[in-house]
Amino acid sequence: MALLELRKVGARYPGSRNLALSDISLRLGPEQLVVVLGPSGSGKTTLLNLIAGFALPASGQITLNGAPVSGPGADRGVVFQQDALLPWQTVLENAAFGLALRGVPRAEREEQARRQLALVGLEGFEHRNVWQLSGGQKQRVGIARALTADPSILLLDEPFGALDAFIREQAQELLLNVWQKSEKPIFLITHEIEEAVFLATDLIILGGAPGRIVERLTLPFGRRYAAGEPVRQVKSAPDFIAAREHVLQQVFQAHHA
Numbered sequence: 001m002a003l004l005e006l007r008k009v010g011a012r013y014p015g016s017r018n019l020a021l022s023d024i025s026l027r028l029g030p031e032q033l034v035v036v037l038g039p040s041g042s043g044k045t046t047l048l049n050l051i052a053g054f055a056l057p058a059s060g061q062i063t064l065n066g067a068p069v070s071g072p073g074a075d076r077g078v079v080f081q082q083d084a085l086l087p088w089q090t091v092l093e094n095a096a097f098g099l100a101l102r103g104v105p106r107a108e109r110e111e112q113a114r115r116q117l118a119l120v121g122l123e124g125f126e127h128r129n130v131w132q133l134s135g136g137q138k139q140r141v142g143i144a145r146a147l148t149a150d151p152s153i154l155l156l157d158e159p160f161g162a163l164d165a166f167i168r169e170q171a172q173e174l175l176l177n178v179w180q181k182s183e184k185p186i187f188l189i190t191h192e193i194e195e196a197v198f199l200a201t202d203l204i205i206l207g208g209a210p211g212r213i214v215e216r217l218t219l220p221f222g223r224r225y226a227a228g229e230p231v232r233q234v235k236s237a238p239d240f241i242a243a244r245e246h247v248l249q250q251v252f253q254a255h256h257a
């Protein structure tokens with residue numbers, strides 16, 4: 001059963017004559033990690049905003065657990081590129097923020113938040129201030145915060161875009177661990193090709209104007225990492241390199257579509 005389903009979705013910004021996205025159909029089910037890859041302007045953020053309910057489609061339907069998506073909701077946990085943390089609150093308060101908004105009592109929301117902070121490797125950091133964290137640690141707080149509300153799916157918009165190569169690779173590994181342990185399906189957008197090929201169980205390449213799906217691939221690499229294969233071994237394997245080169249070609253073509 002697909003948790004999230006998009007049927008022939010189109011998007012248009014108010015006042016714009018052109019579509020931003022056209023004819024997007026996709027499904028996200030349990031145990032899937034869908035990555036949307038595409039050049040700048042191909043509509044990745046627009047697509048995520050539609051799924052998050054921040055904007056409504058101009059055509060087509062989006063359903064989550066069978067119900068139409070008509071606005072934002074706690075059933076979708078969103079992690080943004082620039083951490084959207086509250087700088088005057090601690091790590092623990094930030095992670096518990098969504099539950100505080102819902103009126104969950106302090107002891108209960110802090111217990112949930114501590115559990116998710118441990119999952120992202122931030123045990124012991126609960127009482128740090130946000131300004132004392134590195135970029136990678138802030139993104140982990142963002143992931144913990146999204147998980148604390150126990151959403152049906154996680155949506156991530158270029159979550160590691162601001163991190164350097166080494167930290168970025170660690171963040172990718174962390175995300176696969178979180179995906180496996182939390183058993184939450186993930187929808188992630190990126191323009192980084194190696195990241196997309198490594199993480200995705202299902203890779204969707206967007207291209208053209210309006211943005212549309214130019215290719216779909218089913219990939220094994222994230223699952224191989226999750227099953228215990230070391231990250232460098234996965235990323236240097238001949239089949240990984242072949243997949244990466246194939247995707248690179250497709251993205252180049254999408255640039256010119």
Ligand SMILES: Nc1ncnc2c1ncn2[C@@H]1O[C@H](COP(=O)(O)OP(=O)(O)OP(=O)(O)O)[C@@H](O)[C@H]1O
Binds near residue numbers: 040041
């Ligand atoms: N608020 C807006 N109003 C009007 N048009 C917009 C708005 N936001 C995006 N667009 C247009 O919609 C199209 C898709 O943009 P979008 O930001 O979704 O692409 P993207 O793939 O996420 O790009 P990037 O990788 O640069 O973030 C572009 O043509 C863009 O100019």
